[in-house]
Amino acid sequence: MARRWQVLLVTAVAVFMTFLDVTIVNIAFPDIQASFPGTSLGRLSWILSAYSIVFAAALVPAGRLADRFGRRRFFFLGVLVFLAASVICGTAGSVEMLVAGRGVQALGGAMLVPASLGLLLPEFPLERRATATALWGATGAVAAAAGPSLGGVLVDWQGWRAVFFVNLLIGLPALIPARRLLRESRDPQALFPDGVGAALLAAGVAALALAIVEGPQWHWGSARIEGAFAAAAVLLAAFVWRSSRHRAPVVELSLFRVRSFAVANVASYVFASGFFALLLCNVLFLTGVWHYSTLRAGVALTPGPLMAAVAAPVGGRLSDRFGQRVVGVPGALLFGTGALLFALETTVQPSYVADFLPANMLGGAGIGLTFAAFGSAAVAELPRNRYATGGAINNCIRQIGAVLGISTLIVLLGTPTPETALHVFHRAWALIALTGAVAALAGLFLGRVHARYADDEQPTGAVVRLPAGARVR
Numbered sequence: 504m505a506r507r508w509q510v511l512l513v514t515a516v517a518v519f520m521t522f523l524d525v526t527i528v529n530i531a532f533p534d535i536q537a538s539f540p541g542t543s544l545g546r547l548s549w550i551l552s553a554y555s556i557v558f559a560a561a562l563v564p565a566g567r568l569a570d571r572f573g574r575r576r577f578f579f580l581g582v583l584v585f586l587a588a589s590v591i592c593g594t595a596g597s598v599e600m601l602v603a604g605r606g607v608q609a610l611g612g613a614m615l616v617p618a619s620l621g622l623l624l625p626e627f628p629l630e631r632r633a634t635a636t637a638l639w640g641a642t643g644a645v646a647a648a649a650g651p652s653l654g655g656v657l658v659d660w661q662g663w664r665a666v667f668f669v670n671l672l673i674g675l676p677a678l679i680p681a682r683r684l685l686r687e688s689r690d691p692q693a694l695f696p697d698g699v700g701a702a703l704l705a706a707g708v709a710a711l712a713l714a715i716v717e718g719p720q721w722h723w724g725s726a727r728i729e730g731a732f733a734a735a736a737v738l739l740a741a742f743v744w745r746s747s748r749h750r751a752p753v754v755e756l757s758l759f760r761v762r763s764f765a766v767a768n769v770a771s772y773v774f775a776s777g778f779f780a781l782l783l784c785n786v787l788f789l790t791g792v793w794h795y796s797t798l799r800a801g802v803a804l805t806p807g808p809l810m811a812a813v814a815a816p817v818g819g820r821l822s823d824r825f826g827q828r829v830v831g832v833p834g835a836l837l838f839g840t841g842a843l844l845f846a847l848e849t850t851v852q853p854s855y856v857a858d859f860l861p862a863n864m865l866g867g868a869g870i871g872l873t874f875a876a877f878g879s880a881a882v883a884e885l886p887r888n889r890y891a892t893g894g895a896i897n898n899c900i901r902q903i904g905a906v907l908g909i910s911t912l913i914v915l916l917g918t919p920t921p922e923t924a925l926h927v928f929h930r931a932w933a934l935i936a937l938t939g940a941v942a943a944l945a946g947l948f949l950g951r952v953h954a955r956y957a958d959d960e961q962p963t964g965a966v967v968r969l970p971a972g973a974r975v976r
Contacts, residue, residue: 507626514619515642516677521612522643526650529786531663553602557609559902560705563753564696566617566895571693574618575685581614593667617895637819640878649808655801694751707738715910763952767880770945775901776908777938793853807867814871827880828949834872839939841866846932883952
């Protein structure tokens with residue numbers, strides 16, 4: 504096997520482990536709730552949201568620190584932090600400890616993701632980078648989609664704590680070939696990241712998620728909810744203001760002048776909000792309405808990630824040849840069609856093969872194509888020394904989409920009665936289908952993405968000002 508494919512395999516394993524933990528906890532919700540009686544679904548949702556919020560806020564700063572102190576060094580540090588936090592989660596004796604452990608997990612994942620992309624892309628020639636990026640990014644998508652099915656097996660076997668200890672079996676073996684394969688690279692003159700900006704982003708997204716999740720409980724017109732929304736608006740506005748002035752911001756606003764980067768991130772945000780909401784929605788429907796066991800629900804969800812795994816490399820090759828728009832737009836529409844089928848076909852009576860399976864497979868194919876296309880489009884036209892930053896921003900935006908998508912889903916579902924449950928889930932699926940349509944609409948503006956600027960070098964820490972030709976024609 505060529506060296507570059509071995510590097511792809513090693514970095515992809517780490518990314519798989521990181522993104523697996525974005526969703527594997529979904530299927531463990533009933534078992535976790537049984538361990539902590541009286542804990543509401545809204546409160547438990549912070550086990551998911553804490554991970555996504557910290558992950559989103561820490562990605563770019565961790566990427567900048569990796570650029571300065573060594574991407575290989577941060578890759579190994581990220582693996583060790585992630586595994587240590589997994590042990591904390593697996594031994595947690597309270598919801599608060601579990602949420603805190605998830606936050607530390609996310610910090611380790613934030614170290615891993617940009618460092619792994621920065622180590623991977625220089626190994627590939629220009630004409631193969633879309634394929635490499637697509638496979639790397641699609642590994643995360645497949646991991647996130649496979650979380651419920653793998654989690655179902657683990658929960659049925661050993662309980663919810665096993666979904667955290669499984670990371671040791673994935674991460675530790677990856678360290679052995681990584682020591683031999685990964686080459687250290689760094690930029691000693693890279694600027695220190697904006698820690699205040701990262702804190703503003705995390706606090707702003709958390710305040711917004713709090714307002715959405717607690718709205719029904721605290722009442723939408725209450726002072727607490729209005730205060731949370733106001734705090735989110737102020738904090739996020741301050742974050743944008745600081746990003747526009749700091750020398751090393753969490754989000755380089757100037758990168759959004761590259762149309763492919765801006766459009767791909769808008770599409771990624773919308774798509775991620777629907778994607779992560781769908782994963783949790785399907786788990787709760789199978790276990791709550793059709794009364795599937797945890798194991799049976801996990802097996803029932805498996806065809807979706809399998810289709811995503813098949814579609815992702817196809818999407819990468821098609822993106823290399825025909826451009827990301829040709830892949831991303833149909834992929835998002837397939838995803839939306841799958842969600843719409845859930846809304847139109849499912850009934851209270853279980854009918855897995857006729858009603859659930861076709862929608863699950865169609866949506867899975869759309870997930871693989873869409874993440875492959877938009878993920879590669881986000882970095883294709885950036886200068887080489889902005890690969891890690893651009894990839895981190897794209898993943899940051901995905902995680903923000905995940906937080907808001909899951910928070911909105913929790914509000915839509917509420918606490919339905921047996922008589923209203925089907926209607927509530929149909930409404931949620933219809934909204935998820937809309938996110939697929941909106942992501943496809945955004946993808947139409949991608950144009951033809953050209954990776955001809957991938958090897959351009961910009962002064963370290965400088966604001967990226969690409970020539971007019973860098974815009975997609």
